[in-house]
Amino acid sequence: MDESARPAGPDAPVADAVLESRPATVAALPVGTRITGEVIGRQSFGVFIRINGVPNAIAPAEITSMPQGMDLPAPGAVISGEVFRHADNHQVSVRLGEWRVVDE
Template identity: 55%
Template sequence: MTEFSWPDRSQVPASDDIDRSWPATVSALPLGSHVSGRVIGRQPFGVFLLLNGAPNAIGLAEITAIPHHMELPALGATVAGEVIWHADHNRQVKIRLDEWHTPG
């Protein structure tokens, strides 16, 4: 297995379900809310998450929010973080992982 992988399609909600649920997802996960989920894909630009309590939502923690000394969490890891953006164009909830917060 390589260091990077796209999410297995069997783990990702259907795109129609994601689209239909998007308004409810945005409402249920406002900016600043705390979420947790499981890493289902790793790419050089970040990790994809299945979010707990939001069955038709995909989270993305991008490396733009990662401190230089940190590494991407492993595939299958459970992580938590803060909702920092809703990407309407691709229906992703952008997350800053708790472990990536730097003091001050």
């Protein structure tokens, strides 16, 4: 996957579902909303999050929005953050807060 690509695989919603649910996603996640979700993809620029309670939303969180001094969370980590914009590519942009590894 290149840096402009969205995550793919069994944990990621299909592109058509993301597009079709866009109005509901924007309504459910206005700017300023606190979110929690699981990291489902990792790139050099940040991570992709599957947001709890909004099944067809994909949220990229960029390195520039990470808490200072923390490493990029790994796939499977549960993270929290805040919605700071709705991008034209149908993604929900998130500033990261804290995260923890999911106990299995």
